[in-house]
Amino acid sequence: MSRDPDCLFCKIIAGEIPSFKVYEDDDAFAFMDINPIAPGHTLVIPKNHHENLLEIAPEDLAAVQRASQKVAGMIMAALKPAGIAVLQLNGRGANQVVMHYHVHLVPRNRPDDGVTCLEWELEPGDMAEIAKVAAKIAAAG
Numbered sequence: 001m002s003r004d005p006d007c008l009f010c011k012i013i014a015g016e017i018p019s020f021k022v023y024e025d026d027d028a029f030a031f032m033d034i035n036p037i038a039p040g041h042t043l044v045i046p047k048n049h050h051e052n053l054l055e056i057a058p059e060d061l062a063a064v065q066r067a068s069q070k071v072a073g074m075i076m077a078a079l080k081p082a083g084i085a086v087l088q089l090n091g092r093g094a095n096q097v098v099m100h101y102h103v104h105l106v107p108r109n110r111p112d113d114g115v116t117c118l119e120w121e122l123e124p125g126d127m128a129e130i131a132k133v134a135a136k137i138a139a140a141g
């Protein structure tokens with residue numbers, strides 16, 4: 001396993017910092033977020049240290065997705081929420097706080113579960129502007 005000695009999540013995987021672990025396999029680890037935005041808010045991380053989506057090795061990304069599917073099923077069975085939101089933030093500009101790739105699994109019971117950060121009104125955008133940005137992104141591929 002590759003690790004960053006200064007990384008909080010690497011220390012949690014190694015057991016140097018305690019966590020509320022709910023799942024572990026050879027490549028992934030899942031534990032409770034101790035700053036939950038909803039009951040059952042869980043984090044799924046690769047055991048290898050990678051900072052974000054842009055840097056993670058594809059095989060570790062796949063391992064986290066496999067574990068996320070497994071843990072989401074465990075959350076559904078245990079807590080029976082109406083749904084589960086999957087969130088993943090990249091970079092401080094996106095409000096990523098711990099620089100070790102992680103997927104948030106957030107059980108939802110909308111509309112009254114208090115998770116207001118995931119609620120937004122559907123408001124059609126400027127189609128010309130959307131087309132322009134799409135062309136710019138597509139050209140970067």
Ligand SMILES: [Zn+2]
Pocket residue numbers: 003004007008009010011048049050099100
């Ligand atoms: Zn780490």
